[in-house]
Amino acid sequence: MQRNTRQRQAIQKAFSHAGRPLGPREVLEAAVTVVPGLGIATVYRTIKELVDAGEIVPVELPGENTRYEVSGKHHHHHFHCNKCSGVFEVEVCNFDATVPKGFRLEDHEVILYGLCDNCAPGRKTK
Amino acid sequence: MQRNTRQRQAIQKAFSHAGRPLGPREVLEAAVTVVPGLGIATVYRTIKELVDAGEIVPVELPGENTRYEVSGKHHHHHFHCNKCSGVFEVEVCNFDATVPKGFRLEDHEVILYGLCDNCAPGRKTK
């Protein structure tokens, strides 16, 4: 049967508390503070299980490794910070797309680039 | 000095004739028909040189390896075929983006997904 381990709880919590897509490394960094000694193998294993269980979904961005975020969110897109490389959610949508003749549009992806709140200039210190 | 080799010509021609972004594999497939025996190492080498020379620019799409296309094109985005995985250019743009408070938007990327002309239904045969 499925067991409720500290490491699994920590990893689930990392996703639910993040509010943004996390990669395996980020998950490890977040969860290891709760469960010292947590291994990367467990992170990968658990991510795969959570995906299979439908709890999280993969988020892929250009040139980046796959991240994951909790599933069931409303339609949204992502903002990629050019400085800290962090990824954040943004509400977007409403764009004109003219696909070539004969093509059939099924879905779309919008990625915004810039500086996040923390990295943008005009902030007191760090 | 720089030499004008058959393989380099074939690779340049592959890009200029493609009209869409090509990955190293695709470049090899196209150029090897012109220069039998062409090796993948030469493709990578030449791509790097062409990028340095500004002749081509990298195109990155979610979950895909880097492709390249001839530089100097107008603002455009890409259409990724869900069936054949081919990538095509599309004219897009004009979308509303509301970035979170404090964020600074610098650039954007739009990727459309669907079926390309060849893969869309309602086509005679193939």
Place this chain on the structure above:
DNA sequence: ATAGTAACGATAAACAAGTATCAATTATCG
């Protein structure tokens, strides 16, 4: 509390993309 076994952690292995090496080839100049 204890047995049974799912899950863990460390690490080796598998993969894939891209790079470096080097002997053989060949474009280019005189």
Place this chain on the structure above:
DNA sequence: CGATAATTGATACTTGTTTATCGTTACTAT
């Protein structure tokens, strides 16, 4: 033409991510 050195092709290597292995740990039900 002939010498020279840039370029090539085959392949080994590097790098980074993800998976498999296996002895150990620690949930769970009894």
